[in-house]
Amino acid sequence: MKLSKIAMLAAIACASYTSSMTASGNDTIDLVSHCAAACDCGEPVCGCEVVAGCDPCGDACDSGCGDAGCDSGCCDSGCGLGGGLGSLLGDCCLGEQWSLFGEHCGWSAGGWVQMGYHNNALPLFNSRPDEYQLHQAWLYAEKAIDTSCGFDIGGRIDYVYGTDGPDTQAFGTDPRGWDNDWDHGNDYGHAIPQLYMEAGYGDLSVKMGHFFTIIGWEVVTAPDNFFYSHAYTMYNSEPFTHTGVLATYNVNDNVTAYGGYTFGWDSGFDDNGDNFLGGLSVALSDDVSLTYATTIGRFGDLPLGTPERGYMHSIVADVTLTDSLQYIFQSDYLDTENAAGTTVRETFGINQYLIYTLSDCWAAGGRFEWYNQEGVYSPVGQDDDIYALTLGLNYKPHSNVIVRPEIRWDWDDAVVAGLDEGDDQTTFGIDTIFLF
Template identity: 60%
Template sequence: MKLSKLALIAAVACGINAHNLTTASANDINMVSFCETSCDCGEPVCGCEPVCCDPGCDDGSCCEPECGCEVSICGDTCCDDGCDSAGCCGGGFGDCLPMGDCGDPCSLFGDIGHGITVGGWAQLGYHTAAVPLFNSRPDELQLHQGWLYAEKAIDTSNGFDIGGRIDYVYGTDGPDTQAFGIDNDHWDNDWDNGNDYGHALPQVYAEMGYGDLSVKLGHFYTIIGWEVVGAPDNFFYSHAYTMYNSEPFTHTGALATYNVSDDLSVWGGYTFGWDSGFEDNGDSFLGGASLGLTDNITMIYATTFGRFNENQGAATGAERGYMHSLCFDVALSDNLQYIFQSDVLESEDATGATARSTFGINQYLLYSINDCLAIGGRFEWYNHDGIFDDGGDPATANNGGDVYSLTSGINYKPHSNVILRPEIRWDWAAGDERFILEDGDDDQFSFGMDSIFLF
């Protein structure tokens, strides 16, 4: 499979102009200070006027305040009873905050005792055109995710510890994260509620750890890929074709994690295939490693191979094969992050015929303006076989082709508990290749925006 000239040009352009596997920091935007300073003497006194230097100032004279003040600065205004600067992120929700500082999020539950944390979020979204991914209901406001979780994280600093987690989700994303790997309504697979809404229990697991070793037992999210199901842990509202069509969402089984050093962690375990509940849906290995190549570059490799699913009800029987994801997370500067991901999936059915054969490259470029605002771009090239009907002769359906997607978006936090993610997206296919879009076309523009309310 070769990348067409158009895809190559777009990939290079995105790489020039334009996270880790678990993406827990996708929306934890790094704060940019109001201006650089070498002063360690504390906050200015009220009424003082801090001196801000040119951006290129590096002689230690930047913003040097008088010492001994215990109140906050809102932009250029010193205040002691609330913010009166339009540049104050989070104004009116608590203490006066510096420009670009959204503060700590509030929680309805938080730590309820014994190390157990309870929280969640609500994600509401709207988009103008459907793509064959999560965002399949255009031109209507919808609840994508009403999410609740309870977690006891393990702490092995004092030896052995035990914990676990349970997640519940309701919304239009619910059916997409159910245990649909076996079509027999087991676990949460029949918890649909009409109009594409449904419930799911995507994680129910116990975790045990001692020292640098921990083991999960139960039903848990995959370690494969950069994008995840949980909305707050993704930069973009929409998803990549690769994530939705070529990567598992959940597994059931056992997964061990061993922190070899500060720079190297390895995973290894056994699972019942892909997207299964607590019934036998396959036999597969799940594993990989995260390696810090330098202070600014992390490489993550994750793989699964074996019997992926039984695919009950289909004449072709079980699907088996191999899939891997290779991701490089590069900090180009304190504010600029570049992610390169490549996925390969090769599988066959019980007759030996190709079930899926896909290859994808995703590139992300994310720039943090401050703690409350970031911009980003994503370019994807997805070569598929066995995924999309090409819209032509039935004899050539699902025969593969190239799909491209270019997305540009913003993450804005008006408050630490609120994330707004507007984006524009262009999807197209190479040559005469057709794939499933809203009107069966081979290209489309779309606008989307969602709001995430954390609690």
């Protein structure tokens, strides 16, 4: 089922977990970096150089690391966990992330390969059960803008092939235009989910072209999500991509405003709608940020086989509870109707995420979702609830490799993914992402 999606915001504090090489148009999942200095009496550890101003024989490791204010290194004691659980998990020396293409004259290029297995079907990207599959073979090229010295211009292009390809195409204009017919059989296909130019001056930047949405928290790009599977809200009640113009203005250090015009939801470079896309992101404190994003207007003439217009918003609160614990709360609301004023979809969802960083190599997380819907899995007028609980791990054996096992329980009041009404399903999944 090809409906709508994608997202923004995610930071799990301190040093990057997926790092800058996991580039997408959205923020990444970050795990808290516990190790702050190479701590072996002046000797580099795992190739990490001793940083000037740090006392390698001092308190940098004994106090849990991070207090010395030095660059990331590796500590034999399992740093950040007092040597207890950290020691039990073993040493965590990721090494330096390497890039296949690197950077030249402001341009960078890279990508990743995501392969995975899940034993049951979920109508949320993971639609091919009980087989090992290529989800994403992803390439990107980008020139990020730098407005610190005035005006700058850049852009980005993304290409993906795999079973996630058809879900990432501009299917809002199906069967017309762009990439929505680049299928390859057995649910495989190609897509170009981003192709845009960006110009900026000072605190203002403007993106023009085909780009990922700013709605929500989960995203299409695999390295930027904590979990292998996706939420119902993300897949069914959010756009994935837009084509149009989007401006971003940094009002001050704590407030960022967004506003623009797009051709509806998930469209290519042909007119499929007219809608406003915008929002506001506010850092309420060092530990709490709040983002409101909305899209209003004519979402499309072709999705679901009928014209669709209305209102949708997403509210995301990102809270750093401790140095190792992150909580994310998301609430989405969608209300659309056709040209005659009849309801097409009405949904409301609440997603909650709790992510605990064990070390630079290990993190554990949970996600609980309540998704109330009509017009998606149930007919209009039938108000049904769907629930999903997901528990998972992220393991990084190297800076370029992420392994994500998870177990997920779904239960519902509607008929979803072949389940009878009121039935439930337990799904095990695991994927591996290789960054380059």
